[in-house]
Amino acid sequence: QKEVEQDPGPLSVPEGAIVSLNCTYSNSAFQYFMWYRQYSRKGPELLMYTYSSGNKEDGRFTAQVDKSSKYISLFIRDSQPSDSATYLCAGDAGKSTFGDGTTLTVKP
Amino acid sequence: ETGVTQSPTHLIKTRGQQVTLRCSSQSGHNTVSWYQQALGQGPQFIFQYYREEENGRGNFPPRFSGLQFPNYSSELNVNALELDDSALYLCASSLRDRGNEKLFFGSGTQLSVL
Numbered sequence: 001q002k003e004v005e006q007d008p009g010p011l012s013v014p015e016g017a018i019v020s021l022n023c024t025y026s027n028s029a030f031q032y033f034m035w036y037r038q039y040s041r042k043g044p045e046l047l048m049y050t051y052s053s054g055n056k057e058d059g060r061f062t063a064q065v066d067k068s069s070k071y072i073s074l075f076i077r078d079s080q081p082s083d084s085a086t087y088l089c090a091g092d093a094g095k096s097t098f099g100d101g102t103t104l105t106v107k108p
Numbered sequence: 109e110t111g112v113t114q115s116p117t118h119l120i121k122t123r124g125q126q127v128t129l130r131c132s133s134q135s136g137h138n139t140v141s142w143y144q145q146a147l148g149q150g151p152q153f154i155f156q157y158y159r160e161e162e163n164g165r166g167n168f169p170p171r172f173s174g175l176q177f178p179n180y181s182s183e184l185n186v187n188a189l190e191l192d193d194s195a196l197y198l199c200a201s202s203l204r205d206r207g208n209e210k211l212f213f214g215s216g217t218q219l220s221v222l
Contacts, residue, residue: 004150006150032209034209034210034211036211036213041215041218042215042216043112043198043200043213043214043215043216044151044198044211044213045213046210046211046212049210088150088151090150092209094164094209095141095153095156095164095166095209096141096153096209096211097153098143098150098151098152099150100148100149100150101149101150
């Protein structure tokens, strides 16, 4: 079993939709949780970073962590075509462990 | 502030050859991590270097080795290349002294082994 499991997608939504991306993890030692965005042929870019259960908001993005159920989510409000990318969740316990990513397409 | 740069961007090798990939860390960062990303998968941790010492290693054989230099740049060496080594190799730098792991990635080196 992988330490981080991510909804595989792909996901296709119309512009303006609310997007929900989800991951579960099995490693209780994870202290930090991250979401990265990866455009085609590029390296991942850090989008959101949290270290406690609860919500963290940054503009149109909200990261949610529930340590009791080992569940992490990323919500994107008012999605834009420029949000089309692969989204990677990760947990960190001394090194970052990634899910396999969910590819999102936002159609104009 | 300069970002993480990797070279070369693309590389084609044949099975059994050796390869060296290079990475320049973001200014002010003291930790570099290397990841392998196969097509359709997430990055897999290879190893991490902190102040020139290996500081953790993933499930990769010894033919994957690395170095970190005093200026915090780094190399990834892979000996006896196999077809399955074909992947995007990502370097990420971070400032581990702060006890967190915000990784800043380069654009990667796409390695093809024929």
